[in-house]
Amino acid sequence: MKKTVLTFGLISGFFMIAMMTLSLALSERIGFGHSLVLGYTILILGFLLVFFGIRSYRENIGGGRISFGRALAVGILITLIASVCYVVTWEIIYFKFMPDFADKYAAYMIGKARAAGESAQKIQAIADEMKSMKATLNNPLLNAAFSFIEPFPIGLIVTLISAAILRKKPSPPVNDAVAA
Numbered sequence: 001m002k003k004t005v006l007t008f009g010l011i012s013g014f015f016m017i018a019m020m021t022l023s024l025a026l027s028e029r030i031g032f033g034h035s036l037v038l039g040y041t042i043l044i045l046g047f048l049l050v051f052f053g054i055r056s057y058r059e060n061i062g063g064g065r066i067s068f069g070r071a072l073a074v075g076i077l078i079t080l081i082a083s084v085c086y087v088v089t090w091e092i093i094y095f096k097f098m099p100d101f102a103d104k105y106a107a108y109m110i111g112k113a114r115a116a117g118e119s120a121q122k123i124q125a126i127a128d129e130m131k132s133m134k135a136t137l138n139n140p141l142l143n144a145a146f147s148f149i150e151p152f153p154i155g156l157i158v159t160l161i162s163a164a165i166l167r168k169k170p171s172p173p174v175n176d177a178v179a180a
Contacts, residue, residue: 008053013085016046051162075159106130
């Protein structure tokens with residue numbers, strides 16, 4: 001199980017790392033609103049490898065059979081590995097290459113509120129929220145925790161669906177004496 005989980009977890013993680021890095025490089029061109037949609041699309045595509053990992057485990061190790069519980073365990077482990085890859089990469093990007101990310105996002109949110117004609121009180125509330133968000137993101141442990149809860153629920157949903165689809169119980173033995 002270790003080889004399957006590591007292989008598919010790392011492939012999924014590296015896919016998400018590559019796509020996240022690319023989307024962050026393009027974020028100024030496509031805007032934060034589109035980056036959010038693109039980001040979650042990347043996560044879903046990356047977690048499709050959970051399905052293939054469970055299927056590989058079922059076919060290569062389980063002899064064509066896998067219980068829902070075992071499929072769930074394999075899928076969650078793949079999801080954990082991919083999510084940790086995502087978090088580590090985000091931590092490096094945020095603290096080393098994009099320390100101004102929170103400021104740019106705050107400016108985007110405030111600009112969006114102004115463009116929508118929000119009141120000065122609402123804009124100030126958004127500014128205060130963004131200031132609090134920046135303080136949270138500047139704490140590496142909190143940043144990691146929030147970064148982890150971004151991809152993990154998506155991976156968990158993909159895992160549950162994949163485990164349900166791919167489960168195969170062993171066929172009951174055929175008793176020739178009963179058939180005669």
